[in-house]
Amino acid sequence: MKMTVYHVDRVVRDLYVLRVDDLSTKYFEGLWEIPEGITYNSYVLTLPDKVVLFDGWKRDYAEEFLEALERIIDINDIDIIVVHHMEPDHTGSLTMLLSKMNKQPMIYGHPMARSMLSSFYGLNNIKFVPTRDKMEIDLRDERILFIHTPWLHWPETIVTLLKERGVLLTCDVFGSYSIPRKLFDTVLSEDEIRKYLIYARKYMVTVIGSYRSHVIPAIKKLDELGIKPSIIAPAHGLIWKQNLDIIINAYEDFAQSKYDEHKVTIIYTSMYGFVEEIIDTIKDSLEKHGLTIKTHRFTDKERPMISEILTDVDTSKAVIIGISNYEASIHPRMESVLNILIKKIKARKPTLIITVYGWGDAAKALVKKKLENTPLSPINTISVKAGSKLQQNIIEEFLGKIISA
Numbered sequence: 001m002k003m004t005v006y007h008v009d010r011v012v013r014d015l016y017v018l019r020v021d022d023l024s025t026k027y028f029e030g031l032w033e034i035p036e037g038i039t040y041n042s043y044v045l046t047l048p049d050k051v052v053l054f055d056g057w058k059r060d061y062a063e064e065f066l067e068a069l070e071r072i073i074d075i076n077d078i079d080i081i082v083v084h085h086m087e088p089d090h091t092g093s094l095t096m097l098l099s100k101m102n103k104q105p106m107i108y109g110h111p112m113a114r115s116m117l118s119s120f121y122g123l124n125n126i127k128f129v130p131t132r133d134k135m136e137i138d139l140r141d142e143r144i145l146f147i148h149t150p151w152l153h154w155p156e157t158i159v160t161l162l163k164e165r166g167v168l169l170t171c172d173v174f175g176s177y178s179i180p181r182k183l184f185d186t187v188l189s190e191d192e193i194r195k196y197l198i199y200a201r202k203y204m205v206t207v208i209g210s211y212r213s214h215v216i217p218a219i220k221k222l223d224e225l226g227i228k229p230s231i232i233a234p235a236h237g238l239i240w241k242q243n244l245d246i247i248i249n250a251y252e253d254f255a256q257s258k259y260d261e262h263k264v265t266i267i268y269t270s271m272y273g274f275v276e277e278i279i280d281t282i283k284d285s286l287e288k289h290g291l292t293i294k295t296h297r298f299t300d301k302e303r304p305m306i307s308e309i310l311t312d313v314d315t316s317k318a319v320i321i322g323i324s325n326y327e328a329s330i331h332p333r334m335e336s337v338l339n340i341l342i343k344k345i346k347a348r349k350p351t352l353i354i355t356v357y358g359w360g361d362a363a364k365a366l367v368k369k370k371l372e373n374t375p376l377s378p379i380n381t382i383s384v385k386a387g388s389k390l391q392q393n394i395i396e397e398f399l400g401k402i403i404s405a
């Protein structure tokens, strides 16, 4: 039997958060392993004359979403629904809500959202109001400012500022994976926040890694509009009431692909242990030089999480990739990892490639071509016959290059 945990709490005067804790999604977006889970946060503003709902939950939790809403309001009192972003983790519960209401609320969203509401959910006869960038609506007791923030995470993404209450509702941006034990940052310890930021980086890299160049312009835009929120309320994870700089700085660091100077990530496939033996000698040398090594191995006993590989590479100074030849090609698991890395990693990483072969090294040329002109373009690609040793001078040479890089 499904046991859904959700929370309803007051954020500030007349503004409530509805948060559901999703531990059943194993592969967010059908891709990213998240054993730590994720939350979907929706918000309700209950003004004397108007009730405004901001976003919803994933469709899996539509019934519970209605139940949570009814703990605060009668759903027929909702006058306005603001859709910040059309991805179904925020809009999936909308059809059930609208079908249960006995009136049609106004739906505000980016102009692109209208056709998406129609195609995703068959919502054609709705009262849709397209937002313009910097458009403001006055609801007495609150003025809502809509700001277009394209590519955070899709092109139709907007954020809103509740001007009287100083709350910035940001949907995906400033969000994170994991299920914080509390709703607000104010009650978490420094250590808990530090651990949370690791999940935040994983969320940023996996979900908006490809679009990270849009983060700083968006923050700058908010700054230029003179927006200094007292609360940042995203649609995933913690609500920031006290340490807003922490999450803003974390997003800025991510946007600039900030990495740990002493961290090296090693990824390899090893079918029968030949690649692993070579990698082990490299690891010894790196550790002797005081580097922190994160290792992800695809073997007949282990299969690492792609989401963790991506996060480690993004936060590393350099990368070592060990590849088994498989049917005269790159091992398919590595091929898939490389495809994702090429898509999401945006800063140059000095990379050493080792291809290992039994009867012919086709992978060497293929991987060189694949990584050419990418952030992982190899500084050296070494071919080793299975059972042979890697020459120590190759490791020293790579070390010299990453230390001086």
Ligand code: FEO
Binding pocket: 085, 087, 089, 090, 153, 154, 171, 172, 235, 236
């Ligand atoms: Fe949380 Fe891009 O949706």
